[in-house]
Amino acid sequence: MSELLIEDDAGVRIITLNRPDRLNALTGSIMASLADACADAARDASVGCVVVTGAGRGFCAGGDLKEGGADKAVVPPNAEAGSRTEQSFARLRGFMETSRLLHEMPKPTIAMVNGPVAGAGIGIAGACDLRFASKSATFLTAFDRIGAGGDFGSTWFWTKILGTGVARELFFLGEKLSAEEAFAKGIYTRLFEEADLRPETMQAARRLADGPRMGYRYMKANLNNAEDWAFEAALDAEALNMGLSTGATALIWREKKKREEQGGG
Template sequence: MSEILIENDGGVRTITLNRPDRLNALTGSIMQPLADACADAASDSSVGCVVVTGAGRGFCAGGDLKEGGSDKSVLPPNEESGSRTEQGFVRLRGFMETARLLHEMPKPTIAMVNGPVAGAGIGIAGACDLRFAGRSASFLTAFDRIGAGGDFGSTWFWTKILGTGVARELFFLGEKLSADEAFAKGIYTRLYDDDALQGEVMKAAHRLADGPRMGYRYMKTNLNNAEDWAFEAALDAEALNMGLATSATALIWREKKKSENPDG
């Protein structure tokens, strides 16, 4: 059974974590294919919007602690690969490309949070531009429970999304939030009844995939710049990207109209 499922529906690419018996908890066998699937979605010009979700009754429960110690890829210390700590860093950082790609790819990304999300899963959800959740969803940082600092960009994303005060509350106190509580804090973008969630997500995803893709590309660039850039530099980039986006969109629409009416 494949642990990552890929589905294309028009310009929408859905990536599903497929370990429903473990609430889609992450192991080495799923994290590399997940990163690869995100890289492929980022580079595929036919894809206009990416949806990430989990199979079964959960989004992602974080790292699978039951299998965390069984990885055979970390070797005894050696001159080529370094210490176990160095090897672990290289391995985890490679897996964490998933978060970078979802955040930086030049197309909108949506986390369809269909149940509990915790640990590394909150990094994956936070990396997406939008988070649509069902009422059975919950939110838990969980890192305090294993004496960990956070991974998959979780501390960075949630500080940016919620502000440092709320992010510190979530990480240090480690309290589990219901879907309604998470929505009230601004963690989830939209909240739906469980049976309506997929339909609402796909409606939004198709709207984005069928919309002005170059406009969204530069819009996302501007929004990402705003997270770290000085105001004047962001203004310069907005001015440049405005021209790039509108000229590209006009050209695409002109070519589309010509193809639809070749004699017109």
């Protein structure tokens, strides 16, 4: 059974973590496949929106400690691979490209949170532009339970999304939130009944995939710039990106109209 499922639907790339018996906990093999899948989605011009979700009753329970997580392939120190710490860093940082790609790829990304999410899973969810959740979608940082500092961009994303005060509350106290509590804090963008989660998410994803892709590209760039840039630099980027996006969109619409007039659809 494949640990990762890839599906295309009307310009939407759906990436599904497929270890339902382990609440889609992450092993080295699935983390490597997930990073590759996100890279493929980022560069595939046919993809206009990316949805990440989990199979079964959970989104992602974080790293699978029983399977060794990111450190399973770490070998004794040697001249080629370096120390165990160096090896562990290199492997985990490579896996964490998933979060960078979901956050930075020039197309909208949605976490379809169908159940519990914890540990590294909250980093993956936080990396996405939108988080649509079912009412069974609990939220737990969980890093305090294993004496860990956090990974997959989790501390960065949730500080940016929620503010440092709420992020510190979530990480230090480590309390599990219900879907309603997480929604009230702004963790989840929208909350749905379980039966409605996938159709509502796909409706939004198809709308995004069918929308002005160049507009979304530069819109996302502006929003990402706003996280760190000084105001004047952000204004400069907005002014430039406004011309780039509207110019590209106008060209696409002219080409589309021309094809329609020629009977090309």
